[in-house]
Amino acid sequence: MLNLFCSVLLLLLLSVSGKVKxxxxxxxxxxxxxxxxxxxxxxxxxxxxxxxxxxxxxxxxxxxxxxxxxxxxxxxxxxxxxxxxxxxxxxxxxxxxxxxxxxxxxxxxxxxxxxxxxxxxxxxxxxxxxxxxxxxxxxxxxxxxxxxxxxxxxxxxxxxxxxxxxxxxATGIAKPNIPLIPGYELIEGYENLSTNLSQFMNQNVLVIGRGNAGHETAQYIYGVTNHVHMMSRSRNKLAWATHYVGHVRAVNNALLDTYHFNSLD
Ligand SMILES: Cc1cc2nc3c(=O)[nH]c(=O)nc-3n(C[C@H](O)[C@H](O)[C@H](O)COP(=O)(O)OP(=O)(O)OC[C@H]3O[C@@H](n4cnc5c(N)ncnc54)[C@H](O)[C@@H]3O)c2cc1C
Known part of the structure; x- marks a missing residue:
């Protein structure tokens, strides 16, 4: 009984002090x-x-x-x-x-x-x-x-x-980075991109951005397109040259082959 009384008193004191969880x-x-x-x-x-x-x-x-x-x-x-x-x-x-x-x-x-x-x-x-x-x-x-x-x-x-x-x-970086490009509403963002190759068949595709996401996309579609054109505000940064894992990785850069072989990309 005394224990119960003490617990109630303690709870009251904590509540009064605003510390109750x-x-x-x-x-x-x-x-x-x-x-x-x-x-x-x-x-x-x-x-x-x-x-x-x-x-x-x-x-x-x-x-x-x-x-x-x-x-x-x-x-x-x-x-x-x-x-x-x-x-x-x-x-x-x-x-x-x-x-x-x-x-x-x-x-x-x-x-x-x-x-x-x-x-x-x-x-x-x-x-x-x-x-x-x-x-x-x-x-x-x-x-x-x-x-x-x-x-x-x-x-x-x-x-x-x-x-x-x-x-x-630990919520990561979930938001797409939307650039201020006039007409952006006409562009498919990486976050909404279709993986259905038939949509790219016989098409001329412009990829804006030459990081891993851009190169991954170009590499995925280049077998079915007429040509893929890539643009960005800076030169390609290749991981094998910079030693930074976030730059374009060799596994993603097959488009550079077709570019150098004048294969329309
Ligand atoms: C396109 C792309 C490709 C990548 N590829 C690779 C790769 O191949 N290999 C690699 O190692 N890394 C890769 N990364 C990097 C990788 O995504 C991150 O390093 C890793 O996922 C970060 O882990 P994280 O736990 O911090 O965040 P996340 O993995 O993003 O996890 C965050 C979690 O928080 C949850 N969350 C968000 N908001 C709330 C909220 N309000 N309430 C409750 N939960 C919430 C989300 O649902 C999610 O589960 C890639 C990143 C990008 C953008």
Whole structure:
């Protein structure tokens, strides 16, 4: 009875001081279950922290269900290295996340050096499930704010409120970069691009932008077009010249062959 009285008194005191936490309180809230959010969740889970990951899709890694549009990853799946040193091998495996579970390596999921994107989606969801990561799917969070008591508050799409001591944004870069080009409304953006080759058959196609997305697209369609013309504000930056993985990768640059051979591209 005394215990009950003390608990009620404590709750009253906390309420008066404004420090009471809502039932939806977590110490750590991670928003987004892409590779970044999952990796964060793994470390929070292992450290036995009170955490939750909110993900707006119904699965982890949903970015890769759509992108790259032509569904071939450019992150390499290096399965053999002639070395037994795990750190060395891991350094050359561009897709796997860090975990203690040896079965959770992308190298065990596919033999392809440039894997299909849906294999990565499968891998990321296995990572989440096998490691029992606490993820609340179908939860789109909005209006993250910091309250006077220094706790963060946010809501999902059903206006359920959540409070957290720490918020980790792992929402990626989801918005297309729309350039200010007059007439842009007449252009297909990469994010809406059709992968139906018959739409490009016998066509003259202008690709604006000479990064990996532009080159990936040109390479996908150049077998059926009359010619592909590429334009951008700067010269091609080729990864083999710059050593930067974000520049145009050799696996995407086949159009340079047909350009140099005067094959109409
Ligand atoms: C066209 C393109 C091709 C790429 N190809 C490759 C490749 O081949 N290999 C490679 O390694 N990298 C590739 N990348 C880079 C890769 O996308 C990112 O490095 C990686 O996905 C980033 O992981 P992330 O977890 O930070 O974000 P994301 O993978 O984008 O994950 C963010 C997550 O947050 C969720 N989310 C967003 N907003 C909310 C919200 N309000 N509430 C709840 N959840 C939310 C999203 O649904 C998503 O699941 C490519 C990028 C682009 C643009």
């Amino acid at each position: 809502s039932p939806n309180y977590k110490e750590y809230c991670v928003i987004g279950a892409g590779p970044g959010g999952l990796q964060m969740a793994y470390f929070l889970h292992n450290a036995a922290r009170n955490y939750i990951v909110f993900e707006k899709a119904d699965k982890a890694g949903s970015f890769y269900e759509i992108y790259p549009i032509h569904q071939k990853l450019i992150s390499i799946n290096k399965r053999y290295t002639d070395r037994t040193n795990k750190e060395f091998n891991f350094r050359h495996d561009w897709n796997s996340l860090v975990s203690h579970d040896e079965s959770l390596k992308m190298t065990k999921y596919t033999n392809e050096f440039f894997p299909p994107a849906d294999t990565l989606v499968q891998y990321l969801n296995d990572f989440a499930t096998k490691l029992n990561l606490k993820i609340q799917y179908n939860s789109t969070m909005h209006d993250v704010m910091k309250r006077d008591d220094k706790l963060f508050q946010m809501w999902d799409q059903h206006d359920n409120a959540y409070t957290c001591k720490y918020v980790i944004m």
